[in-house]
Amino acid sequence: MLPKRKLDELLPVRFRNGEQVKQFSKPCVRCGNMLQARDMEGAARLVEDHLAIAATARCPKCGDTFGIACVVDNTKRVRRVIIPSWAFGLYLRNLPTQAGELNPASAPEPRPQAGADEAPVPQPAARIEHRNVQRAEELVGRYGDKPIPAWVVVDGAQLNFERVELGDRVAPGEFLLDGCLVYRAA
Numbered sequence: 001m002l003p004k005r006k007l008d009e010l011l012p013v014r015f016r017n018g019e020q021v022k023q024f025s026k027p028c029v030r031c032g033n034m035l036q037a038r039d040m041e042g043a044a045r046l047v048e049d050h051l052a053i054a055a056t057a058r059c060p061k062c063g064d065t066f067g068i069a070c071v072v073d074n075t076k077r078v079r080r081v082i083i084p085s086w087a088f089g090l091y092l093r094n095l096p097t098q099a100g101e102l103n104p105a106s107a108p109e110p111r112p113q114a115g116a117d118e119a120p121v122p123q124p125a126a127r128i129e130h131r132n133v134q135r136a137e138e139l140v141g142r143y144g145d146k147p148i149p150a151w152v153v154v155d156g157a158q159l160n161f162e163r164v165e166l167g168d169r170v171a172p173g174e175f176l177l178d179g180c181l182v183y184r185a186a
Ligand SMILES: [Zn+2]
Pocket: 028, 029, 030, 031, 032, 033, 059, 060, 061, 062, 063, 064
């Protein structure tokens, strides 16, 4: 597992589209003082096209500490993650390390577009979509702007919400909804 680090040591992070997250700030939940990345300790990792952040923030003004769990997309929109920041942090720090990730300052430049005379890069096989998905009206929370249905019925079988999945790792028997919500049979 990766050790916890100050977030200012983990930034900047560059997305594949060239956008960079250089700073991350958040108001103190108690006194409203604006905290910076140096006041936060935890994990900030690029997961596909999202920067996932799980950290503990400590306000230098009032001394309050609070958890932060959120995801920044490649247009720098920040979304809250509904699972507790400590659980999200454990998950992030346990993700396998990607090349170049540990040292963001020396991360390689985005790859140039392939020339027209080069063979096309094979695309990963498309995920098989289930035909018939029915969503529960009952919600267990939200992930960013996505409501999380408590359960879904997939081809006649009811599956309950299991977790938010950012790494696209879905076990057999699990169903991935909207690319990030995992459901499985009770
Ligand atoms: Zn404060």
